[in-house]
Amino acid sequence: MARSISTSLLKAAVKTLPHRLLVTIPLAWITSTALAADPYVGLSLATPGEARLSAGPSLTVKNDNHPTAFRLYAGVSLDPNWSLEAGYGAFGSWRFKDPTPGSRDTARLSSNVLTLAGRYTLALDDTFSAFGKAGVAVNHFRYRDSLGQSEKDRLVRPMWGLGIEARLSPQLSVPLEFESFGSGRTQLGQFHQRKLEIGLRLSF
Numbered sequence: 026m027a028r029s030i031s032t033s034l035l036k037a038a039v040k041t042l043p044h045r046l047l048v049t050i051p052l053a054w055i056t057s058t059a060l061a062a063d064p065y066v067g068l069s070l071a072t073p074g075e076a077r078l079s080a081g082p083s084l085t086v087k088n089d090n091h092p093t094a095f096r097l098y099a100g101v102s103l104d105p106n107w108s109l110e111a112g113y114g115a116f117g118s119w120r121f122k123d124p125t126p127g128s129r130d131t132a133r134l135s136s137n138v139l140t141l142a143g144r145y146t147l148a149l150d151d152t153f154s155a156f157g158k159a160g161v162a163v164n165h166f167r168y169r170d171s172l173g174q175s176e177k178d179r180l181v182r183p184m185w186g187l188g189i190e191a192r193l194s195p196q197l198s199v200p201l202e203f204e205s206f207g208s209g210r211t212q213l214g215q216f217h218q219r220k221l222e223i224g225l226r227l228s229f
Contacts, residue, residue: 182207
């Protein structure tokens with residue numbers, strides 16, 4: 026009986042070993058990579074973009090404001106070329122007014138995005154570098170009007186970006202980039218999320 030129990034326990038240990046290795050090895054790699062990586066943060070102003078609402082079979086209304094749009098991001102440089110980056114874009118609310126004479130009805134359409142991407146940087150000289158990124162973007166949209174109607178939806182799409190970066194010091198740089206967060210149709214209509222951005226990036 027004792028031999029039978031010890032044998033079954035041995036088999037169980039051998040059987041579970043590969044599963045433990047599958048968990049332990051990636052965790053150890055991620056931990057060692059994170060400890061060896063150089064973190065950075067950044068803040069960029071983005072173009073406000075524009076939007077249109079349908080006000081009838083053949084009438085659309087354009088937004089009458091220019092919302093402040095910005096993107097906040099953080100990442101880790103795994104080596105001189107490759108980085109992993111997560112970001113949040115708050116693109117504000119486009120405002121609309123009912124064009125019907127005498128109407129005071131208004132509406133707002135808000136947009137923000139969450140991103141996760143890999144970034145590749147190529148140094149051009151001691152000051153300038155070019156970079157590209159690719160990943161996934163989760164776009165969130167919300168519509169609200171003065172009549173109490175509210176609706177929201179989201180759009181998950183591949184994202185990409187291209188840019189040039191000027192280094193001001195070993196820690197501080199100025200990136201200029203164009204990013205596309207995807208396009209597609211939602212319950213609120215058709216969207217094309219593209220931004221031109223400029224800001225500051227601080228490395229630690």
